Amino acid sequence: MAYGNKVIDHYENPRNVGILDKDAKNIGTGMVGAPACGDVMKLQIEVDDDGIIKDAKFKTYGCGSAIASSSLLTEWVKGKTLDEAKEIKNTDIAKELELPPVKVHCSVLAEDAIKAAIDDFQSKQ
């Protein structure tokens, strides 16, 4: 698979790898995908009192574009409100990373991951 430079950059220098306390009230965790399908994405957001995403961390099992999609997403959501973060579309990620058509599902997974993290956060409030 020949990837563009942006995928390779995020793959080689992934941003915001890590874990936040999933039990904390101000943390939302989204885990999507399945090992049998070859990709699992775990995305966590830390939301402050004003409803702004202060921090974001990820861990991903998957191909290079899945790792890159989640890494890019953590960069994008930081500083956004929850509503703004919900607006991020998989097509934006695919476009930014220049994902080939066969890898578009990785960006879909990333979109699902942030939605799941926001849902988790909101269900705790």
Added chain:
Amino acid sequence: MSELKTPIYLDYSATTPVDPRVAKKMMRYLTPDGVFGNPASRSHSFGWESDNAVTEARANVAALINADPREIVWTSGATESDNLAIKGAAHFNQRRGKHIITMKTEHKAVLDSCRQLEREGYEITYLDPQANGLLDLKAFKAVIRDDTTLASIMHVNNEIGVIQDIKAIGEICRENKIIFHVDAAQSAGKVPIDMDNLKVDLMSFSAHKIYGPKGIGALYVRRKPRIRIEAQMHGGGHERGMRSGTLATHQIVGMGEAFRLAKEEMAKDNERLMTLRTRLLDGFRDMEEVYVNGDLEQRVAGNLNISFNHVEGESLMMSLKDLAVSSGSACTSASLEPSYVLRALGRNDELAHSSLRFTLGRFSTEEEVDHAIKETRKAVEKLRDLSPLWDMYKEGIDLSSIEWAAH
């Protein structure tokens, strides 16, 4: 320490480089000052000389498997040989029956030839391997029917390198009057084959898996008892009518020389490869959650197919920039399906996604193996640090207990 040249080629099961000794010989059969004649030209020395070269190559191919040169039919490669053997034998024997037995782990050339026959009204039984990749002989016997005319079982699997017991399978086939085809693309030159001692009726070969050129192969067609097949390629009646088309002299010479060298050097090559593979596997032994796919004993020396659990194969290969290897991961295939061979072993899909295939060959070195170990360990560690599955494993969570949303 000598200079290590990267990338390092560790994909000898995909193809091999042509041995320089083979290439040197081939070059004499192309140009105006060489032997370029059509071997079928009977009226002048250009043709006779080419024909002599083909005869010598045919003898070399036959010698590696202890067969009669008249039992060798040139083809364009193992895919064509598989097609010719399976469709040719099925068609010729259709009045006797239309049932064929094969395995789920066969090469696509065998599986897709069988699929084509299914469309023509044949019935195919696709047997599962055991967990170690080997055929269960009892299961094989159990599916034999009165109308079974053909069985096709590969000698060595291209992905996991396991060696099927074609001697025992051949005995069963002969007792039941079933024609036995063996795809030997991955075994010729790696496992001793003696046609006097095996009840194999048809056997497919390729040159480019054993240091010969691409685009040339052969089909062994037994004479005693005589096996008859229907031609798939019609034309000038070459190869006793079984495969028409002008013989590619230089390719054939290359295959003959590759097979001659294989006969001479197989034992020595295997010993060296076994040492290298053991070194490679030992380099991973102390790591957690590492699984060898397929039987380790009944296996060709150069193959190591290994899964690094909780790490995805394609991303692993992305990290291994210095290594040319392959993976059973879905992301490396156009279909987005993980390796059907690894899935057929009955392991979970995750291990297929996490697999790497290292295949070593004649030009592999100890230094290359050491570098491969170092690079792989580094990459696996890096990706496990990134993997939520690894974290869960470390926390003692049983991944199979979780309800994943398959997508």
